[in-house]
Amino acid sequence: MSTAPAAAAAFVASGVPAVLEELRSLFGDRLSTSAAVRRHHGEDATHHIAAPPDAVVFVTSTEEVQAVVRACVRHRVPVIPFGTGTSLEGHISAPFGGVCIDLGRMNEVLAVSAEDLDCRVQAGVTRKQLNDYIRSEGLFFPVDPGADASLGGMAATGASGTNAVRYRTMRENVLGLTVVLADGRVIRTGTRARKSSAGYDLTRLFVGSEGTLGVITEVQLRLQGHPEAIAAAVCSFETLRGAVETTILTLQMGIPVARIELLDELQVEAVNRHSRLDYPLKPTLFFEFHGSQSSVEEQAKAVGELAADNGGSGFQWAARPEDRTRLWEARHEAFWAAKELRPGCMAITTDVCVPISRLADCVLETRADIDAEGFTAPILGHVGDGNFHVVLLIDPGSADEISRAEALNQRLVERAIGMGGTCTGEHGIGAGKIDFLELEAGDAIATMVAIKRALDPSGLLNPGKVLRDSSPAG
Amino acid sequence: MSTAPAAAAAFVASGVPAVLEELRSLFGDRLSTSAAVRRHHGEDATHHIAAPPDAVVFVTSTEEVQAVVRACVRHRVPVIPFGTGTSLEGHISAPFGGVCIDLGRMNEVLAVSAEDLDCRVQAGVTRKQLNDYIRSEGLFFPVDPGADASLGGMAATGASGTNAVRYRTMRENVLGLTVVLADGRVIRTGTRARKSSAGYDLTRLFVGSEGTLGVITEVQLRLQGHPEAIAAAVCSFETLRGAVETTILTLQMGIPVARIELLDELQVEAVNRHSRLDYPLKPTLFFEFHGSQSSVEEQAKAVGELAADNGGSGFQWAARPEDRTRLWEARHEAFWAAKELRPGCMAITTDVCVPISRLADCVLETRADIDAEGFTAPILGHVGDGNFHVVLLIDPGSADEISRAEALNQRLVERAIGMGGTCTGEHGIGAGKIDFLELEAGDAIATMVAIKRALDPSGLLNPGKVLRDSSPAG
Numbered sequence: 001m002s003t004a005p006a007a008a009a010a011f012v013a014s015g016v017p018a019v020l021e022e023l024r025s026l027f028g029d030r031l032s033t034s035a036a037v038r039r040h041h042g043e044d045a046t047h048h049i050a051a052p053p054d055a056v057v058f059v060t061s062t063e064e065v066q067a068v069v070r071a072c073v074r075h076r077v078p079v080i081p082f083g084t085g086t087s088l089e090g091h092i093s094a095p096f097g098g099v100c101i102d103l104g105r106m107n108e109v110l111a112v113s114a115e116d117l118d119c120r121v122q123a124g125v126t127r128k129q130l131n132d133y134i135r136s137e138g139l140f141f142p143v144d145p146g147a148d149a150s151l152g153g154m155a156a157t158g159a160s161g162t163n164a165v166r167y168r169t170m171r172e173n174v175l176g177l178t179v180v181l182a183d184g185r186v187i188r189t190g191t192r193a194r195k196s197s198a199g200y201d202l203t204r205l206f207v208g209s210e211g212t213l214g215v216i217t218e219v220q221l222r223l224q225g226h227p228e229a230i231a232a233a234v235c236s237f238e239t240l241r242g243a244v245e246t247t248i249l250t251l252q253m254g255i256p257v258a259r260i261e262l263l264d265e266l267q268v269e270a271v272n273r274h275s276r277l278d279y280p281l282k283p284t285l286f287f288e289f290h291g292s293q294s295s296v297e298e299q300a301k302a303v304g305e306l307a308a309d310n311g312g313s314g315f316q317w318a319a320r321p322e323d324r325t326r327l328w329e330a331r332h333e334a335f336w337a338a339k340e341l342r343p344g345c346m347a348i349t350t351d352v353c354v355p356i357s358r359l360a361d362c363v364l365e366t367r368a369d370i371d372a373e374g375f376t377a378p379i380l381g382h383v384g385d386g387n388f389h390v391v392l393l394i395d396p397g398s399a400d401e402i403s404r405a406e407a408l409n410q411r412l413v414e415r416a417i418g419m420g421g422t423c424t425g426e427h428g429i430g431a432g433k434i435d436f437l438e439l440e441a442g443d444a445i446a447t448m449v450a451i452k453r454a455l456d457p458s459g460l461l462n463p464g465k466v467l468r469d470s471s472p473a474g
Numbered sequence: 475m476s477t478a479p480a481a482a483a484a485f486v487a488s489g490v491p492a493v494l495e496e497l498r499s500l501f502g503d504r505l506s507t508s509a510a511v512r513r514h515h516g517e518d519a520t521h522h523i524a525a526p527p528d529a530v531v532f533v534t535s536t537e538e539v540q541a542v543v544r545a546c547v548r549h550r551v552p553v554i555p556f557g558t559g560t561s562l563e564g565h566i567s568a569p570f571g572g573v574c575i576d577l578g579r580m581n582e583v584l585a586v587s588a589e590d591l592d593c594r595v596q597a598g599v600t601r602k603q604l605n606d607y608i609r610s611e612g613l614f615f616p617v618d619p620g621a622d623a624s625l626g627g628m629a630a631t632g633a634s635g636t637n638a639v640r641y642r643t644m645r646e647n648v649l650g651l652t653v654v655l656a657d658g659r660v661i662r663t664g665t666r667a668r669k670s671s672a673g674y675d676l677t678r679l680f681v682g683s684e685g686t687l688g689v690i691t692e693v694q695l696r697l698q699g700h701p702e703a704i705a706a707a708v709c710s711f712e713t714l715r716g717a718v719e720t721t722i723l724t725l726q727m728g729i730p731v732a733r734i735e736l737l738d739e740l741q742v743e744a745v746n747r748h749s750r751l752d753y754p755l756k757p758t759l760f761f762e763f764h765g766s767q768s769s770v771e772e773q774a775k776a777v778g779e780l781a782a783d784n785g786g787s788g789f790q791w792a793a794r795p796e797d798r799t800r801l802w803e804a805r806h807e808a809f810w811a812a813k814e815l816r817p818g819c820m821a822i823t824t825d826v827c828v829p830i831s832r833l834a835d836c837v838l839e840t841r842a843d844i845d846a847e848g849f850t851a852p853i854l855g856h857v858g859d860g861n862f863h864v865v866l867l868i869d870p871g872s873a874d875e876i877s878r879a880e881a882l883n884q885r886l887v888e889r890a891i892g893m894g895g896t897c898t899g900e901h902g903i904g905a906g907k908i909d910f911l912e913l914e915a916g917d918a919i920a921t922m923v924a925i926k927r928a929l930d931p932s933g934l935l936n937p938g939k940v941l942r943d944s945s946p947a948g
Binding site: 113114115116117118157158159160164168169171172181185186187188189191192193194195196197198199200201202204205207208209213224225227248251252253254292294295298353354355356357385386387416417420421422423424425426427428429433436437440441442443444445446447448450451452453454455466467 | 587588589590591592631632633634638642643645646655659660661662663665666667668669670671672673674675676678679681682683687698699701722725726727728766768769772827828829830831859860861890891894895896897898899900901902903907910911914915916917918919920921922924925926927928929940941
């Protein structure tokens with residue numbers, strides 16, 4: 001799962017020198033070919049094989065992106081869009097070389113409408129930057145994948161995260177996009193209307209396309225008004241099943257919980273150590289409730305009763321903003337906390353999503369599988385959506401561990417798909433899950449390939465990602 | 475706006491006799507070439523030019539749809555999918571002839587999961603049939619365009635309607651599809667997971683593609699649990715602006731109203747007459763609130779205060795189910811009620827959607843435009859989404875009235891697009907809004923055309939709809 005496509009070797013981006021000469025005249029020192037910059041842009045925090053691009057260009061406008069794409073396509077050189085580099089499936093590696101477009105300097109909030117609860121941002125604006133910007137207007141942007149990712153990158157990868165159980169994912173929160181296409185044209189998709197049935201839904205096609213169909217340069221987003229009241233709580237359970245069952249019942253009762261996050265015993269241990277907390281070493285749920293004061297109380301009471309019925313105890317409330325911040329920072333640090341459980345390890349992070357009714361089975365079978373293999377591997381997840389992760393802590397020098405971890409991931413994906421679920425709830429396909437997408441999508445892969453070829457006939461946009469047949473055309 | 479594409483004359487489906495012979499051997503008397511059946515299948519309730527198909531085939535399975543599509547494509551004969559024929563922009567006309575696939579007999583509910591709040595239905599199941607089927611399990615399917623449309627047709631047209639302000643549209647409520655493609659392959663899109671980031675979002679691409687990219691034969695849908703409490707109310711306003719401002723404030727305050735529908739004075743007159751009601755002849759809002767008992771009361775109280783601040787009076791409650799049914803039936807009959815305002819008239823129905831902040835301006839400028847033209851034309855709409863309709867009641871024998879009505883519609887669409895809105899909130903493009911889609915989408919049209927050509931290279935799937943360049947290839 002971590003190998004670059006075999007075709008990589010067959011393609012040589014021989015136009016690189018010519019393209020770099022052209023781009024250098026346009027971008028000056030905003031074009032970098034330094035080894036450190038290139039390495040940083042081709043490498044993510046995971047086990048996926050890093051492959052640096054030939055150069056990185058730091059753009060400041062849609063027109064500049066257009067110029068880069070045009071030059072690269074003319075010289076048959078791959079283009080790899082880059083936001084913050086926090087994706088997790090090898091999305092940013094450059095197995096065929098090429099030019100990385102770093103959109104981080106396109107970080108302007110272009111428009112905010114409190115009346116319409118929407119905004120338009122350049123692709124490099126990060127979610128925290130946006131939330132800081134709009135807080136004083138009583139607004140927030142709910143999609144929260146943990147990392148302070150760029151909104152363009154979050155759109156491109158179809159990100160979601162802790163709040164998705166209530167506020168849904170990027171798919172439902174992006175109203176429209178500006179996209180630079182492989183042929184150098186710039187299009188705007190969507191409108192500011194809350195709904196539309198005008199033609200094919202190009203917005204949703206580009207959301208989650210991972211830079212393989214075009215480069216997203218601007219994003220129109222729905223915003224939310226700050227709820228009147230917010231309360232968070234932590235609850236420990238005697239068993240993993242009890243925590244998962246509480247989640248299932250919460251969803252089935254239609255309680256509009258804003259966040260419901262699972263940490264297994266091992267993840268709690270990691271979080272306690274990393275964030276200096278002292279939660280009981282038991283399977284644990286983190287909750288957050290949004291609404292009017294009375295609605296929040298009603299929700300919390302209902303969930304508290306469900307938890308008590310399922311072996312939950314020791315509800316700890318975090319009503320003060322600073323306590324909530326501490327709680328969610330701990331959750332967001334969970335990946336780094338997990339890595340500290342085994343110093344020097346490499347983390348293989350999995351990501352599946354199943355129908356809620358199958359969540360308990362899927363989590364428990366996976367826990368048993370991990371234990372049978374003897375891995376140190378916490379389970380955590382956005383269980384309100386049926387979405388969870390395993391962080392497999394592997395000795396990077398052990399071929400045996402790596403191959404057993406990959407086999408475990410394969411079994412996990414097959415288990416999830418067999419239960420009517422998906423091979424990735426939120427991390428996307430990147431380079432890491434191409435085989436699994438084929439397993440899940442079946443004949444629909446050919447439809448994806450047809451769309452890819454129609455919009456990127458030379459196969460130069462983020463090649464080697466999402467689809468097997470996406471290497472640059474010979 | 476009601477003319478068939480000029481290219482229609484240039485294409486002759488010369489393969490029709492051969493395809494009919496082939497289909498007759500497969501379908502026997504489920505293949506009809508009777509004039510009455512053909513006319514019924516090529517004609518909608520609107521002013522759009524009707525064009526009957528050469529034949530209608532009544533299918534009962536995905537395999538049968540596959541057989542029809544394969545035969546038609548082999549003989550270069552157009553295919554027009556048909557659900558209940560309740561679309562409003564000439565979607566079902568057959569300007570190039572061809573075979574209409576009537577999916578009405580594919581009316582089986584295949585699976586319902588109360589635990590996962592989802593179901594799978596054949597494309598011909600109607601929304602009322604589904605709701606009758608699942609009511610005893612405490613579930614309902616919220617998308618309600620008024621007509622008892624088929625769920626396959628609703629997916630194909632991206633339908634929405636009265637409940638969308640809270641429960642959103644088909645885009646957000648379809649989890650997956652079974653689709654027969656132009657090349658005869660059958661694909662399944664999506665999974666039963668609540669979210670996924672696995673590859674291109676084919677589900678959302680087919681939703682709203684109006685039969686031009688494939689024939690939808692099965693639909694996986696999200697369901698909702700019946701709210702603990704429902705209350706509906708009717709409120710009259712001194713001015714149209716007061717009614718619209720109340721809507722805007724309700725949305726901006728984040729009150730999770732389930733329905734908020736505007737009827738102007740003329741529409742109230744029509745509804746009173748048609749449904750034997752006696753609402754005051756004033757601009758009127760119909761509301762519905764869903765939630766727990768206390769939440770419904772809280773919502774209703776807040777909206778009542780906003781209405782009173784904006785010249786609203788005479789809140790009439792409809793808490794009993796039979797009173798609510800009467801209210802919403804009257805709303806759903808609004809189109810027919812409007813037509814009775816001018817016996818013998820033809821109705822030209824418009825459909826735009828704008829950002830909420832521009833709704834008052836858009837509605838009032840449109841009302842002034844209608845009045846300046848001297849038309850009898852009520853305004854009504856799903857104003858919680860910024861979506862409204864004008865029903866222009868026209869003398870079908872008056873070329874002058876028709877051309878002035880078309881000009882008014884053109885101005886309305888330009889007004890909506892100029893305000894950041896869309897040329898269609900929910901009726902779709904069909905044959906009627908091809909020009910307007912070009913106006914709205916700009917260069918993005920070429921991307922839609924590229925996708926159409928990639929998935930339907932012969933241009934045989936519902937030709938003459940959505941895109942100008944969608945006539946059958948030479």
